[in-house]
Amino acid sequence: MTTEALALIVFLPLLAAVGSLVLPRPALGVMIRIGLLPLPILLLVPTVEVVRNGGYRVMMAGYDAPLGISWQLDPLSLLMLWLNVGMTIFVSLHASFSFPADHPKADRFWPLWLMLFSAMNALLLSADLFNIYVTLELVTLTAIGLIAIEGKSLALRAAMRYLLLALLGSLLYLLGVGLMYGQTGVLDLYLMAEYLSTGWLAPTAIAIMLVGLLIKAAIFPLHAWLPAAHGNAPGPVSAILSAMVVKVSIYLIWRIWFWTLADWELEHAARLLGILGALAILYGSLAALVQQRLKMVIAYSTVAQLGYLLLVIPLANSLAFQAGSYHLLSHGLAKAAMFLAAANILRSVGTDRLSRLAGVDQRLPLDVFALALGGVSIMGLPPSGGFLAKWLFLQAAWQAQAWEFVLLIATGGLLAAAYLFRVLAVVCLHPRHRRHLPPPNRVPDLASIAALLLAVAAILAGFTSAPVLNLVQSGLPPGLLP
């Protein structure tokens, strides 16, 4: 029962993707519903299993590793799966207005969208380094196809740059996997550690793999592709890119670091990753402060917020791990809400240049409200989910006596407040600059409501944290400090 449910979580969206590609257009709506709506119900089955027994593993179709495909589900991957399913369904609600069935690009958009969804689910379940490579490649290629879908020059260039860097990233990852297989003869993420022998080969392989993943996760200074790609993609695509696609690479970095390398002494490497995370926070926030376009501000904010996820590695205690997991969740919700609201503003005004947005609050009150609520969570103001994540990070840094990180987290919050209040001030508080906006391009109410729902969820995440934190607590990686 649980095996079938897991298989359907990956294959149902995949089948729907193929269906929406080959069936005539009237079937598109049905295919989208088949690929998305049963997923939360299917996910309940493994959820019950994980809550009862911790994690479990299945072998697809009964073939043994290494030629068979092994999937493993534990609390962290379950959290990511729920995030992916929930986020994709909400953002699809918005996408059904950006790409309705009669839109000329709808028959290209939805297959890619469903395939991306399926590939991310498969990636989160995979327990084997090579399957992860294949799913990572699927995620990247479908994501790039979605960025370029409207065929605008800026988006095409961003997609091309992303493609070259992402392929480099996956090749480096594959090189690392190849070196490790050559030494150990296993590909299993969780068994690899037992077979790795000491010497220079294993650390080299790990370092190459991590560099590949850091490119894909857009961690400073390897972030160069992200702002253009996320800032020029269609709204729903930006939302899912920032909320999920870069996060799965961070998830993999955590997996390899805390599970495969649990027994290694890696203080210096951890410090280095911490420094990269710190630089990402500072650089991303400062760059967001000087952007001229709303979507670029939000994209640079993603560069900054991804930095926090790397701080988990040097802090390496269970509080930090909870903080990071919660940050994944709250940042995903808030960032998706902000990108969807920005997409509505862009659609209504025709531009997202900040200088032309004065007075948008009167025309699109719901969207500006969603933008502000998402911003509250990103800044880490109470009582939002973002506040809780940052608060846990502060406690973790305090507990680890890492005073420089305490300072960094506080500074990061202040900088986030600065770049987001700059946007809100332009939008709401400049009566003298209010100009006669061009005649409105109507945004469907449901598209605004989709943004608002995600923003409200980001705030509510500050109130109902116990189930998620308990779940994460029940599946902490081995060898973490208490």
Next chain:
Amino acid sequence: MDSATLYVLAAAVLFGLGLDGLIVCEHLMRKLFALNIMGSAIFILLVATSAPINDKPDPVPQALVLTGIVVAVSATAFGLALIVRLCRESGKATLSVDDEPENDD
């Protein structure tokens, strides 16, 4: 020098050539080819470094390389299609920083 060492050295040279091409060449097609050369280097490495099991070659790396080739072919096809679109849109097949427009409105 045994044959495995030779293959590993060849893979290292190919990987270096590919990386150099990816960074130095401006034309996007050359960059894509460079990535393909790096991919081939990794495939050689995967097959060359696997230890035989009971005197028979290990089938796993070969299965991996086969899958890897499929992935590489699809990624290359996609990259080529993207280059064609970009070329039609902007009239050239390079990405240079200096002609990045500040805005699109």
